[in-house]
Amino acid sequence: MEFETIRNYLEKKGSEDEPTRIDQLPSRFFDAFIMQGIRPVLIERNRIVCSFRVPPRLLNTANTLHGGAIASLVDLVGSAAVFTAGAPATGVSVEINVSYLDGALPDEEIEIEARNLRVGKAIAVVSVELRKKDTGKIIAQGRHTKYLALSSKM
Secondary structure (H helix, E strand, C coil), X not given: CCHHHHHHHHHCCCCCCXXXXXXXXXXXXXXXXXXXXXXXXXXXCCEEEEEEECCHHHECCCCCECHHHHHHHHXXXXXXXXXXXXXXXXCEEEEEEEXXXXXXXXXXXXXXXXXXXXXXXXXXXXXXXXXXXXXXXXXXXXXXXXXXXXXXXC
């Protein structure tokens, strides 16, 4: 493939004299963009289960839920699970990994389950699974490690 074709694929910009619509988005829009439509079904200590219908805005070119959107759901729902253990904050991400096992189609209902594996004083580890709601087939499994800032003893 020509390098210029690759450059155009990556840049995705508008014309020089016209800003792209992306430049006009409000700051910090990303969480709401991903999470709009999430419905918590169960919230208990160390566990959250949510339902989510795959919206067209989160599809990739194969017309399935985009891998980046899945990773963001692992991040955001996993972070919320940290709160269920009584942590005062969700901390910052140290590591996120995701195994993609199947696709989720437009308008398909999926279930997202986040379970705390450990929430300590400094580190939290959360497992997040996305499943097809009607069959239980796993779409993706993720693990999210968070650093929980220690409060100063001064």
